[in-house]
Amino acid sequence: xxxxxxxxxxxxxxxxxxxxxxxxxxxxxxxxxxxxxxxxxxxxxxxxxxxxxxxxxxxxxxxxxxxxxxxxxxxxxxxxxxxxxxxxxxxxxxxxxxxxxxxxxxxxxxxxxxxxxxxxxxxxxxxxxxxxxxxxxxxxxxxxxxxxxxxxxxxxxxxxxxxxxxxxxxxxxxxxxxxxxxxxxxxxxxxxxxxxxxxxxxxxxxxxxxxxxxxxxxxxxxxxxxxxxxxxxxxxxxxxxxxxxxxxxxxxxxxxxxxxxxxxxxxxxxxxxxxxxxxxxxxxxxxxxxxxxxxxxxxxxxxxxxxxxxxxxxxxxxxxxxxxxxxxxxxxxxxxxxxxxxxxxxxxxxxxxxxxxxxxxxxxxxxxxxxxxxxxxxxxxxxxxxxxxxxxxxxxxxxxxxxxxxxxxxxxxxxxxxxxxxxxxxxxxxxxxxxxxxxxxxxxxxxxxxxxxxxxxxxxxxxxxxxxxxxxxxxxxxxxxxxxxxxxxxxxxxxxxxxxxxxxxxxxxxxxxxxxxxxxxxxxxxxxxxxxxxxxxxxxxxxxxxxxxxxxxxxxxxxxxxxxxxxxxxxxxxxxxxxxxxxxxxxxxxxxxxxxxxxxxxxxxxxxxxxxxxxxxxxxxxxxxxxxxxxxxxxxxxxxxxxxxxxxxxxxxxxxxxxxxxxxxxxxxxxxxxxxxxxxxxxxxxxxxxxxxxxxxxxxxxxxxxxxxxxxxxxxxxxxxxxxxxxxx
Amino acid sequence: xxxxxxxxxxxxxxxxxxxxxxxxxxxxxxxxxxxxxxxxxxxxxxxxxx
Numbered sequence: 001x002x003x004x005x006x007x008x009x010x011x012x013x014x015x016x017x018x019x020x021x022x023x024x025x026x027x028x029x030x031x032x033x034x035x036x037x038x039x040x041x042x043x044x045x046x047x048x049x050x051x052x053x054x055x056x057x058x059x060x061x062x063x064x065x066x067x068x069x070x071x072x073x074x075x076x077x078x079x080x081x082x083x084x085x086x087x088x089x090x091x092x093x094x095x096x097x098x099x100x101x102x103x104x105x106x107x108x109x110x111x112x113x114x115x116x117x118x119x120x121x122x123x124x125x126x127x128x129x130x131x132x133x134x135x136x137x138x139x140x141x142x143x144x145x146x147x148x149x150x151x152x153x154x155x156x157x158x159x160x161x162x163x164x165x166x167x168x169x170x171x172x173x174x175x176x177x178x179x180x181x182x183x184x185x186x187x188x189x190x191x192x193x194x195x196x197x198x199x200x201x202x203x204x205x206x207x208x209x210x211x212x213x214x215x216x217x218x219x220x221x222x223x224x225x226x227x228x229x230x231x232x233x234x235x236x237x238x239x240x241x242x243x244x245x246x247x248x249x250x251x252x253x254x255x256x257x258x259x260x261x262x263x264x265x266x267x268x269x270x271x272x273x274x275x276x277x278x279x280x281x282x283x284x285x286x287x288x289x290x291x292x293x294x295x296x297x298x299x300x301x302x303x304x305x306x307x308x309x310x311x312x313x314x315x316x317x318x319x320x321x322x323x324x325x326x327x328x329x330x331x332x333x334x335x336x337x338x339x340x341x342x343x344x345x346x347x348x349x350x351x352x353x354x355x356x357x358x359x360x361x362x363x364x365x366x367x368x369x370x371x372x373x374x375x376x377x378x379x380x381x382x383x384x385x386x387x388x389x390x391x392x393x394x395x396x397x398x399x400x401x402x403x404x405x406x407x408x409x410x411x412x413x414x415x416x417x418x419x420x421x422x423x424x425x426x427x428x429x430x431x432x433x434x435x436x437x438x439x440x441x442x443x444x445x446x447x448x449x450x451x452x453x454x455x456x457x458x459x460x461x462x463x464x465x466x467x468x469x470x471x472x473x474x475x476x477x478x479x480x481x482x483x484x485x486x487x488x489x490x491x492x493x494x495x496x497x498x499x500x501x502x503x504x505x506x507x508x509x510x511x512x513x514x515x516x517x518x519x520x521x522x523x524x525x526x527x528x529x530x531x532x533x534x535x536x537x538x539x540x541x542x543x544x545x546x547x548x549x550x551x552x553x554x555x556x557x558x559x560x561x562x563x564x565x566x567x568x569x570x571x572x573x574x575x576x577x578x579x580x581x582x583x584x585x586x587x588x589x590x591x592x593x594x595x596x597x598x599x600x601x602x603x604x605x606x607x608x609x610x611x612x613x614x615x616x617x618x619x620x621x622x623x624x625x626x627x628x629x630x631x632x633x634x635x636x637x638x639x640x641x642x643x644x645x646x647x648x649x650x651x652x653x654x655x656x657x658x659x660x661x662x663x664x665x666x667x668x669x670x671x672x673x674x675x676x677x678x679x680x681x682x683x684x685x686x687x688x689x690x691x692x693x694x695x696x697x698x699x700x701x702x703x704x705x706x707x708x709x710x711x712x713x714x715x716x717x718x719x720x721x722x723x724x725x726x727x728x729x
Numbered sequence: 730x731x732x733x734x735x736x737x738x739x740x741x742x743x744x745x746x747x748x749x750x751x752x753x754x755x756x757x758x759x760x761x762x763x764x765x766x767x768x769x770x771x772x773x774x775x776x777x778x779x
Contacts, residue, residue: 031768054765104755112748116741136730143737 010086010254011066018048019066023059023074024232025052026083033082040080044073056228058087085235088254093227100220106155107213113151114206117144118704121203125701134196141193141200148202149186155209156182158216173351174399177358181394182208188387201391204703208396211711215400215407219423222407226419230652233419233639241273242266244317262320266311269473274320278303281316284533285309288440289642290623292575294550296533308623308642310474312533313517336630336648348424350402353679354395361393361690368694389693392703397685397710401678404718409671412722416663417654419639425650428634430672431615432665435563436606436628438620439574439584444550445656446621446640448474448533450482451551455544456537462487464537464546467504467515470496475535476504476515478548503536513539552587555727559658560588562727568665569614573597573605575624602628619661621645636661659727670724678714685710 011019025037034052037059041050046068050061061073077084120140127137156179163179166172182205189200241255242265250265255273258264263279266272272285284296287309296312299305305318365386372382406423413420420426437443453461465483468476469492484490496506503516514521514537521536523543535546553559563570571592574581578595585593597605606628609616618625618632621641629635630648637649646652653660689706692698754760 031765031771034765034768035772052765053762054768055762101755104760105752108748108751108755112744116744119740136733139733147741 010088011063011068011070013066014062019063019068021061021063021070022087023061023077024085024087024235025057025059025077026232027081028052028054028057036080037077037082040076041073044076047073055225057232058228059084086254087232087235093224093231096220096224096227100217100224103158103213103217103220106158107210107217109151110155110206110209110213113147113155114203114210117148117203117206120144121200121700121704124200128198137198138193138196141189141202144200144202145190145193148206149190152182152186152205152209155213159209159212172355172358174354174395177354177361177393177395178208178212178399180362181205181390184387185391185394188384192384199700201388201700201703204391204700204707207704207708208394211396211708212399215403215715218407219403222410222414223423226410226414226421229414230419230421230646233652233654234643234646258320260320260322264318264320266316266318267472268311268313268315269471269475269477270311272305272307272309272311272316272318274307274318275322276305276318276320278305279317279319281314283311283313283316286312288550288576289446289621292438292440292622292624294440294576294580312474336627336644348402349427349675349679350398353398357395357398361390364393364690364694365389371694372696385693385696388696388698388703389690392689392693392698392706393686394707395682396707397682397714398679400711400714401682401718402675404715405671405675405678405721408718408721409667412667412724413651413664416660416667416726418651418660418664419654420651422650425634426668426671427675428615429617429650429664429668432568432617432634434569434571434609434614435617435619435661436571436573436609436632437590438618438622438625439572439581440550440576441621441640442619442625442638443556443572443584443588443658444552446638447478448548449478449551450546451549452547453479453482453544456546457542460537460539460542460544461546463508463513463539464515464535465490466493467496467506467513470504470506471498475533475548479515479535479546508539511540513537518545552584553656553658556658557588559662559727560590562662563665564589566662566665573602573628575599575602575622599624599627603631606631617665636664663724663726666724666726667721671721674718674721678717681714681717682710685713 011021014020025033031054034054037052038050041047041061046063046065047070048062048064050059050073052059059077061070063070074084120143124132124137124140126132159175159179159182162173163175166176185201185205185208189202189205193200241253241258242250243253243258244250244263244265258274262274264273264276268283278299278301280301282300283298285299285305286294286296287306288294289308289310290306299316304321305316368389369382369386372385373379403423406426409426410420410423453464456464461483465480468480468483469490471477480490493506493508496504498504499516499520502520503514505512505514505516507513515535518524518534518536521538521543523536523538523545533548535548537544537546560570569592570590572581572585572588572590572594574593574595575597576595581593581595585591594605602625606616606618610631610633615633618628618635619637620626620629620635621638623642623644625637626642626645626648629637629645635649636651636653637646639646639652639654641649641652651664653664685706689698692702759766
């Protein structure tokens with residue numbers, strides 16, 4: 001059987017007969033990568049164009065024909081030290097990109113119009129206190145109307161649509177008072193201009209639109225960054241399946257095109273791409289990502305294996321029974337759906353305020369009109385004052401109060417390696433008082449790591465580490481990582497040879513060195529204890545075993561201590577055996593733990609805690625954690641978690657450390673505090689501005705100064721959200 | 730005040746020109762990779778040293 005990695009099925013046809021392949025690239029640490037990657041690909045046959053997008057970390061390549069083979073390009077990048085996976089595009093992301101572009105257009109139009117109308121308005125304001133003639137003022141007002149009406153009609157659309165949708169659903173959001181304020185300001189200004197009045201509010205309406213769009217564009221820019229990072233992670237995790245076709249060739253295909261009946265090859269050390277039955281081969285399977293259990297399951301031909309589990313030992317060929325992982329997933333997905341409905345009832349702070357705020361200001365405006373009529377002024381004058389109240393209370397600062405903080409908090413979290421899914425999770429995360437951890441892959445490292453190598457001398461361990469570099473197997477990777485941590489540079493032996501299913505061998509100083517299975521190295525095996533695995537090593541007369549298994553994240557003890565010191569209640573819920581969970585719990589100093597918990601059990605226990613009034617954060621990576629993640633007040637998943645699990649989580653954290661959990665809680669707490677301050681500031685602004693407006697003192701000049709002033713103050717205050725006491729500060 | 734007949738259209742025309750330039754740059758994808766653009770200017774591989 002010939003095995004060739006063939007990525008040509010990922011090519012997509014684009015205009016003028018060319019073909020396009022988009023690749024997610026991981027491992028870009030500096031901007032030098034742009035030149036390095038693009039010049040390295042210049043000599044690949046068939047490739048006409050390669051451009052790296054440094055913001056989204058994606059490489060767009062263009063090929064002349066559909067039958068071009070992109071694998072040399074991928075191998076070139078991998079040799080440079082990058083991890084690469086075909087990226088299939090994300091419908092939701094494209095939709096969001098289009099919306100962001102539309103917002104940018106609206107921002108540009110409102111900015112252009114606001115500046116030009118302000119130019120005319122300042123002339124009028126200056127003229128009003130000096131010598132402007134009523135004719136010139138009318139001309140300037142009409143010119144302003146000519147610019148403002150079409151500009152506001154175009155750039156106000158995002159608010160108008162959202163306000164209409166909210167009203168149709170009988171709901172109240174900030175968009176409703178904003179739309180009413182803009183419409184009234186423009187309508188009254190046209191009416192006043194037609195009656196040769198001194199004041200018009202065209203500039204206020206446009207400035208309002210401009211400031212609000214500015215906030216939303218920033219929000220979208222941040223979201224684009226986190227969304228593309230999350231999509232890249234997903235593309236890199238289970239990128240492809242090795243499908244064996246009728247002629248016995250192996251080609252790499254997207255795992256979602258697999259159908260029942262396909263035959264796939266799963267090499268030792270890779271994840272199984274679909275549910276299926278083992279045809280040939282024999283191995284041990286690590287299902288910890290699915291069930292939380294660390295004990296390896298032995299499989300042989302005829303056994304059922306699930307998608308997402310890790311093949312630890314020999315190569316397997318598998319006959320697909322269900323593409324994706326339908327059989328195991330369907331139950332879990334049902335649990336997730338039930339759980340998510342409870343979360344969708346959460347109402348954001350800004351919307352809570354909008355529900356109270358909008359009726360109050362509209363009643364205040366009506367009362368103002370009635371007051372002035374009772375005091376004997378004309379209906380026209382009373383209405384002008386009432387509309388001025390609505391214009392000045394148009395919630396610019398209120399509408400910016402939360403989004404600006406969300407943008408800055410999301411940015412700070414992103415810098416610390418956390419990718420959040422939506423801005424509103426910040427508010428939920430800030431309320432947390434109890435944290436439930438899954439054990440396997442969450443408190444412990446997701447990949448196995450070296451536990452004991454005391455049977456080998458330091459020199460032998462160094463040779464083992466260098467040999468291990470020539471293999472992608474997770475056990476070998478654990479050895480090379482551990483040796484690399486002690487020495488900065490570790491180079492592979494150029495003529496090391498990997499024998500699939502057995503190990504790696506190489507002649508060193510005239511003697512053959514081997515790293516791999518016990519029989520391959522001829523080393524006697526102790527009684528297998530079920531959870532940790534052994535790699536054997538032999539170099540001449542020196543031989544020994546290296547034990548590799550689950551170990552705690554390096555800063556887990558410290559992070560748990562800090563969480564407890566900050567008043568959080570901490571608990572472990574694991575699907576693993578109670579003995580193993582007890583050991584981890586006592587190491588971490590967590591008295592509250594349960595082992596052997598089923599997915600439904602995790603969710604139910606969480607629901608009970610929520611009913612008791614606890615705000616629960618669930619941190620987990622396995623498929624068995626997904627229902628609990630969806631049911632929790634807020635949830636976190638490591639970037640190595642299962643797909644479904646990450647989809648159910650509010651945020652993803654990357655890297656080997658557990659401290660992001662602590663940082664997440666501290667930054668969101670601070671973010672929420674600043675958000676509440678911002679609402680307070682916006683309220684103080686209203687407390688000063690509304691009485692002035694009710695008494696009829698608000699001119700367009702005062703309205704413009706007050707509105708932009710309050711927006712700037714709120715935005716500046718939001719900058720404080722980034723300064724929270726995090727793990728390393 | 731006849732000066733206004735020249736100045737107001739001139740001001741509006743310049744503003745519109747800038748707006749059109751922005752729309753063009755947006756359409757041609759110049760805002761798709763702001764971080765990359767900041768660094769690409771430092772790559773001088775298109776300069777040939779003889």
